[in-house]
């Protein structure tokens with residue numbers, strides 16, 4: 001069941017399937033759980049060593065970068081003869097934890113699927129990037145520009161890996177190889193974390209004359225947020241990622257039953273769509289607080305922005321998108337669908353830095369779930385598409 005009827009017809013590069021399987025199995029066997037998410041997670045030091053050695057073995061120029069100690073990104077450069085564009089293939093190799101998984105580090109292959117934590121999200125993608133570089137090296141076809149294979153740390157937490165690489169490597173475009181079942185992803189949502197605190201005055205529960213109840217004032221905020229939530233979701237949806245949304249994710253207030261609550265806090269997550277700005281989103285929540293304060297002099301609240309992750313969108317006519325689409329069609333024999341996705345990805349960081357970015361990765365299932373696998377045919381196909389894209393985008397030397 002290994003898809004032998006579905007071989008690429010016009011690919012110029014032979015992808016070494018054995019290399020893909022062996023490399024991916026090895027990547028899955030190395031524990032690279034993100035230590036910022038799971039205490040005791042091993043981080044990227046060991047897997048970084050493996051990837052650096054493998055890319056070096058292919059003849060790439062390799063460097064490792066540690067944005068913080070133990071959190072390692074590795075970049076392998078296939079340096080061309082000059083005059084062409086520079087393309088980065090980006091794959092994170094940190095993973096979430098392995099609670100409840102029967103075989104998190106097996107790398108076992110059954111029926112064309114490779115199993116284990118990270119196989120799908122997204123060590124399969126990294127294996128495809130490495131195999132794409134190998135295909136170019138094996139073909140002995142020098143590039144004009146440069147292909148960079150970036151194995152990045154910490155995407156599952158704060159993306160310090162990609163953020164650290166952006167200023168180090170001037171590039172023209174990037175393909176973030178998060179899994180998309182070989183569709184081309186042109187947009188994804190962003191998110192903003194906000195905290196609203198209402199403040200009251202602590203007093204003994206019997207002293208209504210002294211106490212000011214922060215929790216009941218928070219109730220007004222929550223009622224207004226619910227209205228805003230309905231209004232936001234009723235806006236015209238983005239064509240690829242749907243409508244924006246918000247939810248009151250966490251709620252804390254008060255210290256004891258016989259005490260007026262001096263403080264209440266709500267944590268709000270607002271999922272944004274391309275075209276929305278942080279200023280506009282924060283302004284909508286601030287307007288609620290201003291309105292409530294104007295209606296009652298005892299209403300005292302503050303708003304804090306905790307984190308802003310921009311939404312991402314690239315046009316179907318962007319250079320890297322056109323090149324990737326044509327390369328995919330040549331290799332796969334069909335036009336890949338153009339889609340949107342809802343989780344936030346490193347593509348937004350690259351795009352915010354002015355780099356043309358697009359997302360395409362393999363097929364599979366089980367990101368962050370108890371059973372995770374990647375479809376090996378799709379990993380091999382992805383490698384062929386990436387190699388073809390690199391030649392078309394970076395140019396052939398001579």
Ligand SMILES: [Zn+2]
Pocket residue numbers: 092121122155178
């Ligand atoms: Zn991922």
